[in-house]
Every structure is written in structure tokens, then in C-alpha cells.
Amino acid sequence: EAQVTQNPRYLITVTGKKLTVTCSQNMNHEYMSWYRQDPGLGLRQIYYSMNVEVTDKGDVPEGYKVSRKEKRNFPLILESPSPNQTSLYFCATKASGSREQYFGPGTRLTVT
Amino acid sequence: AQSVTQLDSHVSVSEGTPVLLRCNYSSSYSPSLFWYVQHPNKGLQLLLKYTSAATLVKGINGFEAEFKKSETSFHLTKPSAHMSDAAEYFCVAYNAGNMLTFGGGTRLMVKP
Numbered sequence: 001e002a003q004v005t006q007n008p009r010y011l012i013t014v015t016g017k018k019l020t021v022t023c024s025q026n027m028n029h030e031y032m033s034w035y036r037q038d039p040g041l042g043l044r045q046i047y048y049s050m051n052v053e054v055t056d057k058g059d060v061p062e063g064y065k066v067s068r069k070e071k072r073n074f075p076l077i078l079e080s081p082s083p084n085q086t087s088l089y090f091c092a093t094k095a096s097g098s099r100e101q102y103f104g105p106g107t108r109l110t111v112t
Numbered sequence: 113a114q115s116v117t118q119l120d121s122h123v124s125v126s127e128g129t130p131v132l133l134r135c136n137y138s139s140s141y142s143p144s145l146f147w148y149v150q151h152p153n154k155g156l157q158l159l160l161k162y163t164s165a166a167t168l169v170k171g172i173n174g175f176e177a178e179f180k181k182s183e184t185s186f187h188l189t190k191p192s193a194h195m196s197d198a199a200e201y202f203c204v205a206y207n208a209g210n211m212l213t214f215g216g217g218t219r220l221m222v223k224p
Binding site: 004035040041042043044045048058059090099100101103104105106 | 116121144146148154155156157158161163202206211212214215216217
């Protein structure tokens with residue numbers, strides 16, 4: 001079954017404590033992306049990756065890092081989380097040449 | 113720059129009555145347009161997509177949308193609402209830079 005998985009699904013943490021949210025896909029897609037969803041703002045792109053070792057900033061990259069060492073994984077790293085990063089995060093993937101993105105189930109992060 | 117505006121943040125209908133969720137876009141070229149649905153505590157599911165073929169696009173669960181270039185609109189409709197349609201709906205535009213631009217979302221409530 002084609003899947004995009006995210007872990008953890010829920011996380012409550014404190015300001016400044018480094019965390020990583022993992023994203024994994026089994027569709028062999030080249031493109032992967034991270035979004036955050038906030039009420040009234042829809043989803044905004046944080047970072048994206050066109051392929052292994054290729055990453056680029058989206059609309060709201062500040063405070064986040066990513067890496068793409070393998071095709072199937074695209075972790076999102078918050079080196080020093082702050083309360084304004086409390087949000088719902090989605091990972092998405094798509095095949096090259098396609099415009100349709102497949103979304104993971106989301107990770108709800110609360111930073112206190 | 114590309115932008116997507118969903119004209120209503122909340123829409124409430126009675127079960128069995130028609131649904132209209134409005135979306136306007138601005139773009140310097142004909143974009144690809146999508147509607148996604150997000151049920152509570154779930155990820156985003158693609159409802160339908162427009163990619164410059166037929167202007168009337170049929171999606172899953174009885175939804176359809178019409179692309180009107182003269183009005184820069186891509187409104188989502190369904191003839192008869194069902195309780196299971198209650199969810200948040202996002203209108204999304206795709207640009208050539210592999211980025212999705214999301215509208216702010218419309219929460220659809222269906223009354224029995």
C-alpha cells in the first residue's frame with residue numbers, strides 16, 4: 001500500500017529541546033516536502049527536496065532544518081523549538097513530472 | 113506571485129441540500145488547481161484536480177468543480193450534502209516551481 005508515514009503523531013515538548021519529526025514514503029517519489037498548518041492560514045511550505053541531497057527553502061523555513069540522505073526519508077529538525085512553532089505539520093511527496101502530492105497523516109506539535 | 117483565496121471560512125448546510133465552497137485564485141498563468149479535504153484528525157485527501165483539460169472536473173464522493181478563467185474561480189460543488197462531508201476543504205494552486213499555494217480553508221458543517 002502506498003504510504004507516507006510520520007512519527008511521532010503527537011508531541012509535546014519544551015522550549016529549546018531539540019526534536020526531529022520523521023517522514024518516510026514507500027512510493028519511490030523524488031520530491032518530498034514539509035508544511036505547517038495554522039488556523040486561517042492553510043498550509044505553508046517549510047522546506048522541500050527535489051531529490052537525494054537536494055533541499056530548498058519554502059515560504060517559512062526559519063527555525064527548521066531538513067536533510068535528505070535517502071530517497072525515502074525526509075526528517076524535519078527543530079534545533080531549538082519555540083512556542084510559535086506549535087502547529088500541525090504535514091509531510092508530502094510526489095513523483096517527478098506529477099503535480100499531485102500525497103500527504104502524511106500529520107504531526108501535532110506543542111511547544112511550551 | 114500566486115495566491116488562493118477561499119471566500120468563506122465556514123459554511124453550514126443541511127443534509128440533502130447543495131454545497132458550494134468558493135475559491136478564487138490569482139496567477140500570471142493558468143495554474144493547476146486542486147481541492148483537498150481534511151477530516152478531523154486526518155491527513156489531506158485529494159478530492160479532484162484541474163490540469164487544463166476539461167473545465168468541469170469530477171472528483172470523489174460526488175464533488176465537482178468548474179474552472180472559470182474569466183472569473184479566476186474554481187468553486188467546489190456537490191448536489192446533496194451528506195453528514196460524512198463535514199470536514200475542512202482546501203483549494204490549492206500548483207506553480208511551476210513545484211510549490212503548492214493553499215487557501216485558508218473552509219470548514220463545512222452539515223446539519224441533520
